[in-house]
Amino acid sequence: MKELHKFAESEEMYLKTIAEISGHGNLVPVTSIAERLSISTVSASEMVHRLQDRGLLEHTPYKGVRLTDDGLNRAEGILRRHRLWECFLTEHLGLPWKQVHDFACQLEHVSEDALTDALDKHLGSPSFCPHGNPIPPAQGVLEIRETTPLSDLDVGQEGVVLCIREEDGEILDYLDARAVRPGRRVRIEEIAPYDGPRSVLMDGEKQVLGREVAEHILIELVHDDETE
Amino acid sequence: MKELHKFAESEEMYLKTIAEISGHGNLVPVTSIAERLSISTVSASEMVHRLQDRGLLEHTPYKGVRLTDDGLNRAEGILRRHRLWECFLTEHLGLPWKQVHDFACQLEHVSEDALTDALDKHLGSPSFCPHGNPIPPAQGVLEIRETTPLSDLDVGQEGVVLCIREEDGEILDYLDARAVRPGRRVRIEEIAPYDGPRSVLMDGEKQVLGREVAEHILIELVHDDETE
DNA sequence: AGTTAATATAAGGGCATCCTAACTGATGGA
DNA sequence: TCCATCAGTTAGGATGCCCTTATATTAACT
Known part of the structure; x- marks a missing residue:
């Protein structure tokens, strides 16, 4: 019931997007920001300047963009809220993955600290969202896990699903329906020619992806001691 | 993660405000909308025209504004979401009234039907928000209760607190601290001169308001059969 | 080294929402 | 009945975020 304005919304989308694209500290080309947000590169460029003026990122022309400490903090706050809401929507409201992600995308911009913290407590301070992504702590740094995309595994290699990269609601829907979840054990059975679809064994069940x-799909490799 | 735009936010604030000011079907002067939203009358006037063009309300110059059926529907949807979130924030997150109200004011703009309905189910389809205001049903009409402001009661009259008008976070904070809640029984003990502060007995406890x-504070009058 | 492709900037707009200042028209009480 | 006051409109701007088109600059490959 207070201010009608919404400074933050757009800004937050940029910060979040940049944080997501840049694995950790990588330079993010302005083009890829524009692409992910479905806006023109001109607009993205403009906004990058604005964010730079506000001290949230640094832009190296023709190279890309990197979040400052401030910007990274903000971005992790957003990811934290997003993922906490995802936990809530999944565990308590029982919504399917796609809706969970879409709704969390809106809720993430709304949550002040007091709300976020109360939600966190209510959920029992979870460490991971339903898709397996780590939830940044209220303060402190997100620790980094070593992950490999499932697409990088060769035939015969095995691993455990750690998390799903969740930039895109469509994919979540698809994987939700196929019961691809963090914690499941996968093994590549076959890779079709031309780097084509993978036949995998997931907890004994056959799937083609x-x-x-x-x-x-991000994997933690399991050393197959017998075979190796 | 989809569209960056926010058509609805401002519009929703107007609709909600109009619905709140107009008890039921009363004409709402544009000035009072402007006042409640802390914007200039020019801006309010402008927006009223826009909303009229969209068929959400009718403006009678020099008289005021009335929501159309469409507009009322929209407004009730917002109130529904607001009050459902209030239930959640109170019962599950244990937040104090003021925060509950403020956060709900933001969350109300974010909830699509699927989310609202899931939330409603999760909460057990409550009929009233923590402040005692009725929660409009998903469809159908909000039934009207007969209420009297506590300020209209005379010395000796008794009633039960039905609900708190919740336009303003400050007042909620104040009443929260004084344990003024729906369901409590009040009786006016004394009214100071010049329509001044009321001394009331609330469930046996003395308070000055x-x-x-x-x-x-909206009351349901209790007929005091012995005295009357 | 020179051309091409990627990236950045400039120029000119659009839309929604807000503002102030100045003006006009309606209402209602003395 | 008339005038003060309240309500509404017009004009002229501002901001944030988005757009297209056109041009400049840099990077990268042959």
């Missing part, structure tokens, strides 16, 4: 999809 | 505050 296209390469594009496989890129979004 | 200013007239302004008393106007926001």
Whole structure:
């Protein structure tokens, strides 16, 4: 009931997007920001300047963009809220993955600290969202896990699904329906020619996953001691 | 993660505000909308025209504004979401009234039907928000209760608190601290001169409430058969 | 080294929402 | 009945975020 304005919304989308694209500290080309947000490069460029003026990122022309500490903080705050809401929507409201992600995308811009913290407590301070992504702590740094895209595994290699990269609601819907979840054990059975679809064994169940999809499934490699 | 735009936010604030000011079907002067939203009358006037063009309300110059059926529907949807979130924030997150109200004011703009309905189910389809205001059903009409502001009661009259008018976070904070809640029984003990502060007995406990505050406490009169 | 492709900037707009200042028209009480 | 006051409109701007088109600059490959 207070201010009608919404400074933050757009800004937050940029910060979040940049944080998501840049794995950790990588330079993010302005073009890829524009692409992910479905806006023109001109607009993205403009906004990058604005964000730079506000000290949230640094832009190296022709190279890309990197979040400052401030910007990274903000971005992690957004990811934290997003993922906490995802936990809530999944566990308590029982919504399907796609809706969970879409709704969380809106809720993430709304939550002040007091709300976020109360939600966190209510959920029992979870460490991971339903898609397996780590939830940044209220303060402190997000620790980094070593992950490999499923698409990088060779025939015979095995691993455990750690998380799904969740930039895109469509893919979540698809994987939700196929019961691809964090914690499941996968083994590549076959890769079709031309880097094509993977036949995988997931907890004993056979599945076929296209390469594009496989890129979004992040794996912790399991050393297959007998074979190696 | 989809569209960056926010058509609805501002529009929704107007609709909600109009619905709140107009008890039921009363004409709402444009000035009072402007006042409540802390914007200039020019801006409010402008927006009223826009909303009229979209068929959400009708403006009678020099008289005021009335929501159309469409507009009322939209407004009730917003109130529904607001009050459902209030239930959640109170019962599950245990937040104090003021925060509950403020956060709900933001969350109300974010909830699509699927989310609202899931939330409703999760909460057990409550009929009233924590402040005692009725929650409009998903479809159908909100039934009207007969209420009297506490400020209208005379010395000796008794009633039960039905709800708190919740336009303003400050008042909620104040009443929260004084344990003024729906369901409590009140009796006016004394009214200070010049329509001043009321001394009331609330479930046996003595309280003093200013007239302004008393106007926001809505009462169901109890016929005191012995005295009357 | 030179051309091409990627990237950045400039120029000119659009839309929604807000503002102030100045003006006009309606209402209602003395 | 008339005038003060309240309500509404017009004009002229501002901001944030988006657009297209055109041009400049840099990077990268042959």
